[in-house]
Amino acid sequence: MNQNKSMDYIFHLTTLSSIFAILAIGLNLVMGYTGLLSVAHAAFYGIGAYASAILMRSQGMNFFVAMGLGVLLSMGVALLIGLVLSRFDGDYYALASLGFNVIVFGIMLNWEELTRGPLGIPGIGKPKLGDHTIFSNMEYFFFTLFFLIIIYLLARLITRSSFGRTLKGIREDETALQVFGYKTVYFKLAVFVIAAGMAAVAGSLYGSYITYIDPKTFIVMESIMIISMIILGGLANNRGAVIGATFFVLLPELLRFAGFPPDIAAHMRQIVYGVLLILLMMYRPQGLFGEYKL
Numbered sequence: 001m002n003q004n005k006s007m008d009y010i011f012h013l014t015t016l017s018s019i020f021a022i023l024a025i026g027l028n029l030v031m032g033y034t035g036l037l038s039v040a041h042a043a044f045y046g047i048g049a050y051a052s053a054i055l056m057r058s059q060g061m062n063f064f065v066a067m068g069l070g071v072l073l074s075m076g077v078a079l080l081i082g083l084v085l086s087r088f089d090g091d092y093y094a095l096a097s098l099g100f101n102v103i104v105f106g107i108m109l110n111w112e113e114l115t116r117g118p119l120g121i122p123g124i125g126k127p128k129l130g131d132h133t134i135f136s137n138m139e140y141f142f143f144t145l146f147f148l149i150i151i152y153l154l155a156r157l158i159t160r161s162s163f164g165r166t167l168k169g170i171r172e173d174e175t176a177l178q179v180f181g182y183k184t185v186y187f188k189l190a191v192f193v194i195a196a197g198m199a200a201v202a203g204s205l206y207g208s209y210i211t212y213i214d215p216k217t218f219i220v221m222e223s224i225m226i227i228s229m230i231i232l233g234g235l236a237n238n239r240g241a242v243i244g245a246t247f248f249v250l251l252p253e254l255l256r257f258a259g260f261p262p263d264i265a266a267h268m269r270q271i272v273y274g275v276l277l278i279l280l281m282m283y284r285p286q287g288l289f290g291e292y293k294l
Helices: 002-035 041-059 063-085 090-110 137-159 162-179 185-209 222-234 236-259 262-283
Strands: none
Touching: 002 041, 002 137, 002 162, 002 185, 002 222, 002 236, 041 063, 041 185, 041 222, 063 090, 063 185, 063 236, 090 222, 090 262, 137 162, 137 185, 137 236, 222 236, 222 262, 236 262
């Protein structure tokens, strides 16, 4: 029995790692490859989660259809917000994206008729494959891993294409590309929309796995944590994004096994995050596997 519980918990952690890896890969396209510091990723994560949760719970919709509509909604919002963000560069881009995350959080918290506000949405359904419902942690891990592999391969295809090379060009010298006639604003908008779609996939998977979501899951600090995952793993490296996400999910468990009480471990985690980021910025600003320095 204890062994079964241990394996169940391991699959729980690996499922969460896979979900956050999807988030990190998406943001890495914007931040690592294009050089845009977006603090809005948790907003699109939340839009995907809330859209699919509401559709499944109130409309009885199939998980895959609800996820697809959540992705489309997130990408549509990203298109509109991206047009606004394209007016900004550098620190102003980061601040504007942060403001958007705050707005989305406010909507989730206060539009109680739709989102149930701070009470959150319970009873979110599990995915079904035919007549089989994915209930166990092991099944959901492999289900989530499938989406992670698809997202990883898609990101790899993007970064190795001419589109991906243009993104790197924007990161290195946007003005030079503009001189050669590239409409860089369209490339930045496109990658922002793609990343939002990936975040929505992660949100749908998270909501259906936990079967409950509330606004606190999608606060600005969540965006900052995803940024930290990328910085740790390495900017412009998808493998590094996966490793960074896995480390951040497993760190609380490492602290617990080190003997820290749960209440102290929660505070220690934030301290360890901060110390790691400071050390990385000082000694390896490109992260563990990155090719680009922040």
